[in-house]
Amino acid sequence: MNFKESVAATPHLKNSFCEGLQALRAEDKPHIEVEDTRKLAGSVDVDTALQKAQPQANRWDFAIAYNHTNRREEFVYWTELHTASNSQVKVVTKKAQWLVCWLKNEGHPLAGFERDILWVSSGATSFNLTGYQQKQMAAAGLRHVGSKLRIRNKR
Amino acid sequence: MKSLHIQNVGQIKNASLELGDLNIFVGPQATGKSIALQLLKLLIDAGQVQEEMGKYGLDWSGNLPDFLDAYLGEGMRSIWKEGESQIHWLGKAVDLAQMAKRRRKAKAEELFFIPAQRVLTLRDGWPRPFTDYSPGDPFAVREFSEKLRALVETEFSGESLFPQSKRLKKEFRDLLERDVFSKFALKIDKVRSQKRLVLGAGTGEGSLPYMVWSAGQREFVPLLLGLYWLMPPSAVARRGEIKWVVLEELEMGLHPRAISVVLLLVFELIQRGYRVCLSTHSSQVLDAMWTLKHLREAKAQPEVLLEVFAAPKTPGMLKIADAALTKSVKVHYFDGASGVSRDISNLDPWSEEAGESGWGGLSEFSGRANEAVAHAVANAK
Numbered sequence: 001m002n003f004k005e006s007v008a009a010t011p012h013l014k015n016s017f018c019e020g021l022q023a024l025r026a027e028d029k030p031h032i033e034v035e036d037t038r039k040l041a042g043s044v045d046v047d048t049a050l051q052k053a054q055p056q057a058n059r060w061d062f063a064i065a066y067n068h069t070n071r072r073e074e075f076v077y078w079t080e081l082h083t084a085s086n087s088q089v090k091v092v093t094k095k096a097q098w099l100v101c102w103l104k105n106e107g108h109p110l111a112g113f114e115r116d117i118l119w120v121s122s123g124a125t126s127f128n129l130t131g132y133q134q135k136q137m138a139a140a141g142l143r144h145v146g147s148k149l150r151i152r153n154k155r
Numbered sequence: 156m157k158s159l160h161i162q163n164v165g166q167i168k169n170a171s172l173e174l175g176d177l178n179i180f181v182g183p184q185a186t187g188k189s190i191a192l193q194l195l196k197l198l199i200d201a202g203q204v205q206e207e208m209g210k211y212g213l214d215w216s217g218n219l220p221d222f223l224d225a226y227l228g229e230g231m232r233s234i235w236k237e238g239e240s241q242i243h244w245l246g247k248a249v250d251l252a253q254m255a256k257r258r259r260k261a262k263a264e265e266l267f268f269i270p271a272q273r274v275l276t277l278r279d280g281w282p283r284p285f286t287d288y289s290p291g292d293p294f295a296v297r298e299f300s301e302k303l304r305a306l307v308e309t310e311f312s313g314e315s316l317f318p319q320s321k322r323l324k325k326e327f328r329d330l331l332e333r334d335v336f337s338k339f340a341l342k343i344d345k346v347r348s349q350k351r352l353v354l355g356a357g358t359g360e361g362s363l364p365y366m367v368w369s370a371g372q373r374e375f376v377p378l379l380l381g382l383y384w385l386m387p388p389s390a391v392a393r394r395g396e397i398k399w400v401v402l403e404e405l406e407m408g409l410h411p412r413a414i415s416v417v418l419l420l421v422f423e424l425i426q427r428g429y430r431v432c433l434s435t436h437s438s439q440v441l442d443a444m445w446t447l448k449h450l451r452e453a454k455a456q457p458e459v460l461l462e463v464f465a466a467p468k469t470p471g472m473l474k475i476a477d478a479a480l481t482k483s484v485k486v487h488y489f490d491g492a493s494g495v496s497r498d499i500s501n502l503d504p505w506s507e508e509a510g511e512s513g514w515g516g517l518s519e520f521s522g523r524a525n526e527a528v529a530h531a532v533a534n535a536k
Contacts, residue, residue, distance in 0.1 A: 138532065
């Protein structure tokens with residue numbers, strides 16, 4: 001199954017697949033830079049799609065799939081647009097932990113794709129994660145990439 | 156700003172160095188940081204350097220290669236390539252061959268150099284005189300050593316060196332006692348008629364001679380003496396005509412807590428009006444510069460900076476923190492691969508320039524480690 005089919009096979013995401021970056025809000029799009037938009041394999045607004053089913057959960061924002069030239073399968077960038085601040089590390093880490101857990105359960109049709117779990121700053125990025133914060137995040141599979149996610153053709 | 160421009164000297168292909176009040180040189184080993192700093196000393200103190208070298212019997216017969224070997228150390232003549240190497244200081248070309256040919260009139264020394272090899276300046280716990288070194292040893296090491304010898308022999312006869320009520324602020328004495336000396340005092344001891352520095356409560360039994368000090372203490376004591384030299388016990392802020400201080404690798408052998416104390420001492424140097432140039436391999440030093448930059452931009456109070464350094468918020472320390480937040484800071488990255496230096500003073504962790512986001516390679520490894528772990532954990536089966 002490709003990304004589009006996998007999204008359709010995932011409970012509560014059935015009708016959430018969007019072409020290109022259309023799942024993202026207008027204010028979020030400038031934070032994503034793509035080398036070749038034709039290689040985008042689609043996007044999903046996970047947060048909105050799961051709002052009814054899991055209203056209390058620390059839901060993740062988006063999934064963006066891309067066909068890298070040096071990879072056979074689509075690669076999924078699980079992307080959280082979130083305020084950049086040291087105090088938010090715990091909040092975003094909890095969301096990443098929720099995502100990993102969700103992918104193992106309801107989200108398993110999408111778990112087969114190689115992925116990165118990324119925090120993209122929604123505002124200014126004048127903050128410096130301490131060494132231990134970066135390690136706390138890394139241990140949860142999460143990485144902060146600044147105010148822009150740059151997706152290149154080769155990965 | 157003062158500008159130093161070096162082209163085709165040693166490993167440096169092109170270094171344009173704008174110098175502020177506090178200057179940090181970073182980069183891998185053998186990329187030209189130390190050469191740039193020693194050239195700065197030479198450009199500022201040519202007459203004094205030549206006079207000192209002459210006084211101790213160094214003769215370079217007016218030729219540049221011999222002068223470079225005598226000044227920078229044996230074999231260093233190779234850094235200068237006739238017709239290719241160039242130096243500009245304060246916007247003017249400097250004719251180094253002419254400088255070596257004709258001795259300049261000595262004026263008062265303006266730059267004090269604390270070299271990376273400072274641990275070599277103590278032998279059996281006592282500073283070595285200039286003439287105790289081989290003629291092929293760098294001038295900066297020999298001169299620093301000679302200054303320490305003069306300092307302990309003329310300003311500390313029979314006294315305790317640390318703690319010393321007339322030297323350093325009480326806050327610094329407390330911090331150093333906690334983070335470096337661990338309740339030991341640094342004293343002058345005598346074995347028969349030979350003076351030596353020891354750590355301990357007193358002479359004789361219980362005193363620790365130089366060879367049993369920790370590596371950090373052996374590194375720190377020459378640095379402490381250098382700071383004593385720069386911070387005289389009188390009301391004057393600076394010693395003599397000294398305006399510049401070079402401190403190579405301040406972190407040498409020190410625990411991060413001790414590095415914090417040394418950085419605060421550096422802030423005191425700039426508060427006293429010295430311009431300071433540091434070379435470093437410590438990411439903590441760049442963390443501190445990054446903090447300074449953002450606190451300055453946010454117009455934060457000096458208390459916040461002292462909190463970062465876990466230092467007491469006394470009036471004296473607040474004055475130092477305030478100075479650190481108002482003085483200009485420049486960070487230069489010496490890129491070994493290209494031989495070109497880059498101004499990375501913005502220290503933007505999100506810069507697309509790897510030299511800047513990786514802080515001159517100092518956070519490169521942890522960056523790669525975090526990336527690899529995050530990816531592996533995110534894709535764990």
